[in-house]
Amino acid sequence: MTDQAGAGGFAEPSAQRLTTRETAERLGVKPETVYAYVSRGQLSSNRAPGGRGSTFDAAEVDALARRTGRREPAAPAGGLAFPTGITLIGSDRYYFRGVDATELARRHAYEEVAEWLWTGELRPGVRFTAPAEALAAARRAVGALPPHAGSTDRLRVAVIAAAATDPLRFDLSREAVLGGARSLIPTLVAALPTVADEAVTQAAAVGDEASRLAPQLWPKLTGRPADEASLAVLDTALGLLIDHDLAASTLAARVAASARAHPYAVVSAGLGVLEGPLHGAASGLAHRMLTEVLERGGAAPVVADHLRTGRRVPGLGHRLYTGEDPRATALFALLARIPEAAPALAAARDVVATTARHAPLHANVDLALAVLSVSSGMAVEAGETVFAVSRTAGWIAHALEEYGERPLRMRPSGQYTGPQPPQPLPVATGEPSQ
Incomplete structure (x- = not known):
């Protein structure tokens, strides 16, 4: 279930400083316009550590966005960007409404996390009922x-x-x-x-x-x-x-x-x-791989087979994290407390270590889910x-x-690459079916 999201690169909540690019994305303008705001006295800046570029106060940037009415952030090159107050993804962690998501999930039941995501309110003991x-x-x-x-x-x-x-x-x-x-x-x-x-x-x-x-x-x-x-x-x-x-x-x-x-x-x-x-189906591929690693007694031949046939090694790497997926880290820590999960957990670590000889890839949440499913006798899916x-x-x-947004705002235009009109009407080929 590798999530190929375009998280943008907002600063971590604890820093409260934004780079020029991040400021431009929040304001929905080009980086050149950010410096125009500075020259007009509408925005203040500080030199970044090391003297490379400038940083901007996040609260001041948000206040300017409200004053100027710039509500839609500019899309990053080749992608889309929409304002959202739900999830922020940093370089090594992610947050639900500003709260560390791994800590929230570790301390609270699923229903409570869902309520936080929906309402911004924590409701201890909340339960859901099927009509x-x-x-x-x-x-x-x-x-x-x-x-x-x-x-x-x-x-x-x-x-x-x-x-x-x-x-x-x-x-x-x-x-x-x-x-x-x-x-x-x-x-x-x-x-x-x-x-x-x-x-x-x-x-x-x-x-x-x-x-x-x-x-x-x-x-x-x-x-x-x-x-x-x-x-x-x-x-x-x-x-x-x-x-x-x-x-x-x-x-x-x-x-x-x-x-x-x-x-x-x-x-x-x-x-x-x-x-x-x-x-969503990516964890199933990792499940099959871990099962094979356990059957063959090690990750080396399994990883080699994947690479020989041009297949990616499942459960590794995530475009949004430079290190291990924080979701995998949290689940591995809990799985380590379960004796029955030890063989599958060791197999997963073996896969990571074997692959690391050739590529600096880290475990993602699919691999952690595979450890859970394999060690618990669950099906592939x-x-x-x-x-x-x-x-x-x-x-x-x-x-x-x-x-709460403008209806039908997600209406991109197609870039037509077909034959240029006007074209003659097509001529039927073959005999009509009887």
Whole structure:
């Protein structure tokens, strides 16, 4: 699920200083215009450490943006950029509404992280509940699929079925959207077929914990009993994966919201993009690789086979981080506390070390999810399922933002490269079918 987002390069929140390029992006102007603001006395600057370039106070830049009405940041070369107050990605960490995302996911349940992302308020102990009618419709729809259907197929069908039962789905008010989101996510989880038997399902959670999403999802992923440490990894993974700026699926969700599609359609748009091998399905490739490493007793022959056939080694590298993906770092730390995860974790470290002989690549979150899925006896696509369920909350957060923007603003123009008109009408070839 490597997130190919265009995060822009904003300064870390603790620095409160922006480079000239970052200032230009926030103001939606060219770098030359930034210095014009300085010469007019509208903006102050300091020399950067080492005397290379200037830095600008972030609060002063934001104040100028409000005064000038420059609300749309300039797009970086070859990409798109949209203002968002949800996720900021730095060089080695990322933040949800200004709060360190790894710390937030480590200390709080998935539902609490989702509420923070949606509302900017922390609601300890919040729980999501699936409405009976929506759940029944989703289960019937999922049950009608062939046995070989994948988890993403089931989730897409469940979303459509749940939408059909909600007559208020076209209400795009904030309260209605949030109410639908709080019911849709548990509906998706409950609609998935259960892998574990009833005893394991009941043992996954006891008392109040049974109402949390992670214990409900666990028996959908594996038949093995869940202990507290394993559920902590799953819950943290759900929290970490909620959002990652404008990844491909999130951009698709925002395009749908820009057209004022209802939230269920927004989630459907995100799920459609998620299934690509370069996005949500990437953890499955890492799962297969780790399984092969364990079977062959080492990473060297497996990495060699990937390189010999021109395939990338899955689970390594991320365009937005210079070092290890902070999501992987957080999950590896939790997995290290689980004895059963030790072989898969060692295999993952072996892959990183073997590949590092030739390229300075670090582990990303796909590799960490693969360690979880392999060590827990989960199916190949388990990481994709975790990602899809988690990211649903992020798509909703971006939909809420986009509903407040000008409709249909994401309308790029195509660069036509076909035959120049006027062309003659085509001549039919062959005989018409009888």
